Amino acid sequence: MVRLFLALGSSLLVVGSVSALPAQAPGSYAQVSSIDSAVGGKGLRSFAFDAKANRLYAASRLGLYWVNVADAKPIWKGPMFKMDITHIEFAPELGRVFFTSIDGVGYVSVDSLGEPKMISKILAYDMAYEPTRREVYVTSRAPRVNVYDGATGESGAVIDLPGWYGGGLEAIPGRVFLMQAKTAGLFSIDAKTHAFAPFKTSEKITTPVYLEADPAGRYLFAAYYQNIVAIDPATGKILGRARFPTTPWIAFDPATNLLLATWKDDPTPIRLAAFRMTATGLSKASELENPPAGEDGVEPTSRGFIQHGVNRLYIWSTSRE
Numbered sequence: 001m002v003r004l005f006l007a008l009g010s011s012l013l014v015v016g017s018v019s020a021l022p023a024q025a026p027g028s029y030a031q032v033s034s035i036d037s038a039v040g041g042k043g044l045r046s047f048a049f050d051a052k053a054n055r056l057y058a059a060s061r062l063g064l065y066w067v068n069v070a071d072a073k074p075i076w077k078g079p080m081f082k083m084d085i086t087h088i089e090f091a092p093e094l095g096r097v098f099f100t101s102i103d104g105v106g107y108v109s110v111d112s113l114g115e116p117k118m119i120s121k122i123l124a125y126d127m128a129y130e131p132t133r134r135e136v137y138v139t140s141r142a143p144r145v146n147v148y149d150g151a152t153g154e155s156g157a158v159i160d161l162p163g164w165y166g167g168g169l170e171a172i173p174g175r176v177f178l179m180q181a182k183t184a185g186l187f188s189i190d191a192k193t194h195a196f197a198p199f200k201t202s203e204k205i206t207t208p209v210y211l212e213a214d215p216a217g218r219y220l221f222a223a224y225y226q227n228i229v230a231i232d233p234a235t236g237k238i239l240g241r242a243r244f245p246t247t248p249w250i251a252f253d254p255a256t257n258l259l260l261a262t263w264k265d266d267p268t269p270i271r272l273a274a275f276r277m278t279a280t281g282l283s284k285a286s287e288l289e290n291p292p293a294g295e296d297g298v299e300p301t302s303r304g305f306i307q308h309g310v311n312r313l314y315i316w317s318t319s320r321e
Helices: none
Strands: 029-036 046-050 055-060 063-068 085-091 096-101 104-109 117-120 126-130 135-139 144-149 155-160 166-172 175-180 183-190 196-199 210-213 220-224 227-231 238-243 249-253 258-264 270-278 281-288 294-300 304-309 312-318
Touching: 029 281, 029 304, 046 294, 055 085, 063 085, 085 126, 096 126, 117 144, 126 175, 135 166, 166 210, 210 249, 220 249, 227 258, 227 281, 238 270, 249 304, 258 294, 270 294
Parallel strands: 046 085, 126 166, 238 281, 249 294
Antiparallel strands: 029 312, 046 055, 055 063, 085 096, 096 104, 104 117, 126 135, 135 144, 144 155, 166 175, 175 183, 183 196, 210 220, 220 227, 227 238, 249 258, 258 270, 270 281, 294 304, 304 312
């Protein structure tokens, strides 16, 4: 995903980079394939995953592409349509990929792979999809959040922001979290009432951060300089913290309930590990062997994750627990 806001324990298990998925302990990972990180000379800039179809969607200046991550030799297909796309979100309840572009906000049905439908001409800055009410939240360079009905495409609530524009949107069932430019702290929007309020945490976190949510709504993770914190989204209580020498990138795998993180370190250039939430906080579950051309950056899928590399994206897979 586009990183709009960026933002330990001993190793218990080391998993090597291999060409085929071997027998694995539950929740462990192996790198199974890779794919170009650009199409037509244009880098892929935003990603979304469809767990039902095992399909990864990717946006670029040339349009919307897709690939089945289970293919032995994955190759990008598409584009579904040609458009300069900046950000995408997948809505599994609706079978749609929502996108922002220089032409506005729209969506395409993943079943028909037909022409996109535009729902707004707003020049969007960030976007999130909230599943319980099936609404799309969009921010722009204006001090407001525009809400759209994901099923009908109709314009809904307009939520005024007391600061400047909003960004870093991340949704869980019933709640959308965000930050405001020039205003410190986290904020949230109630999906039922569209009420906007500060989201106070039990310990200080320094914004801006990169937010990553457990889709089930149990945890909200925030990554920022030398820290990952796990937050209870209902109460704001900090449930765990892990510290790093640099700013980590994170991705949550809902199939294993593991949080993947990459970060720069010395003497190892890039480190890659999986963390698990326990009764005592964030605990390292495994440390993975970084591919020779692996870089700092991960994207969420399900039953695995995508790692950025030099001109490649590395596809990691796992056994189920």
